[in-house]
Amino acid sequence: MMLSKQSDTRYIDAAPYASALIEGHRDFGYSLKTALADIIDNSISAGADRVRLVVDTISNSPSVAIADNGRGMSESELFEAMRLGSKNPTFDRLPSELGRFGLGLKSASFSQCRSLTVITRQDGITSCARWDLDLVAETNAWTLELIEDYEGELGYDLLDEIGTVVIWKKLDRLVGEIDTPGKKTEYMNAEFSLAERHLRLTFHRFLEAPKSQFQISINNRQLTPLDPMASFHPSTQKDPDDNIRLSNGHVRIRSYTIPHYKKMSQHEWDELGGPEGHLKSQGLYIYRENRLIIAGSWLGLAKQTELTKLSRIAIDIPNTMDAQWKIDVKKSSAQLPQPVRERLKRIIERFVGSSKRTYRSRGKRLVEGTMHPIWNRVQVEGRIHFKPNSEHPVFQSYSNCLPHELKEGFERCIRLLGAGLPIDALHAELVGNAESIVAMQTSESDLNQVVVDLTDALLVSNVTPDRIKDVLQNYPLLQSNWELSERLVANYLKEKGL
Structure with a gap:
């Protein structure tokens, strides 16, 4: 349709098709967790100190409601908030404003659902509006519904004296094509579990700030902050x-x-x-x-x-x-x-x-020579090897008890143990999962043998009896079992009259 003509220039109405453009706003790449975080951004910008998420994952028509006690909106402000691209990103904003494009409420919501309803109250006046993508597709027009009978709307009971409630229904993107009720509930609960951690992390500074008393809850369960810096831990x-x-x-x-x-x-x-x-x-x-x-x-x-x-x-x-x-x-x-x-x-x-x-x-510390390590780190021509320490006091003590004809076989067993170290398997486990790899539990009799042999070796090396316990406490195997090891050391020194 031609709007006007000036000289040789024509101007026409090139407004985009509503049904096509609004569907495109579903594909900005939001996940459930980032979509929820974007809605909460609006709550924080509105001055809310309490955000409640009420999630229904078990009914035949699952829904999500996000309610806050922020300043709410007038009817005109609500209409503007429901407009796509309601804010110019180049405009100046207050430091408390977390939004940017004026797209978050709509795009985040559409990424998860086909029905977005917003109920808001300011100065005692309640306003309600809804985007239904099925209606937009049917009319191919920017048809925003204004709800007069809002008291019957899902989420109305969550509205405070002032504040806003955002309601998602027709959760087609979140539910997908899962048609089994049990699996649908299981999948949604798993997604909300991931979203919960994301919210605890994303807003941890707001949740942990004592003056703001900011709270987020999911189905009446208050979220605790998750500080990725562990900044309050004494060892950080x-x-x-x-x-x-x-x-x-x-x-x-x-x-x-x-x-x-x-x-x-x-x-x-x-x-x-x-x-x-x-x-x-x-x-x-x-x-x-x-x-x-x-x-x-x-x-x-x-x-x-x-x-x-x-x-x-x-x-x-x-x-x-x-x-x-x-x-x-x-x-x-x-x-x-x-x-x-x-x-x-x-x-x-x-x-x-x-x-x-x-x-x-x-x-x-594992390979320090004075500690009599079980494994030695050896570097040859730029390559690093770990091999059992055949001179370890425990190995030497046992070898000394063997007849001459068995000593060579014992030493061969130790060498094969080192050569058979599963380097590839260890590397695979250590990458990203090192803390889950732990030493096997040592029996008391084995631990006692280590204490006896190491103590004798230290005494031969002129370590005084009063320093034996301090030296042995730095030995990794004994350190990880120190309560028992300390008792064994004391008993052995007592037996020797030291």
């Missing part, structure tokens, strides 16, 4: 802050070395590693206005290795840098500006050494 190592000032704000960089797994409970360690493990969790953690947008990646600045998996760097940026960092619609990816990239290269080169030293110092 923290480097001084590093600040980079740019034209539109400054970037704050803080480096952390999380504790070795032996200094944490199993639950704490597993929480930090998450489902992908610590190898994937190392790297950069980028926060935009205290909201986590990148969780664990070196972004091409370093390799993810077993020796650096304790290294994590928190980077804080303001929302004034969105264009410079190329923050996407989902707020789940970013690109480092060149000045930041150059500074980070130098920081990372210096910093990751502390994580490597944490592991290497433990490795060195």
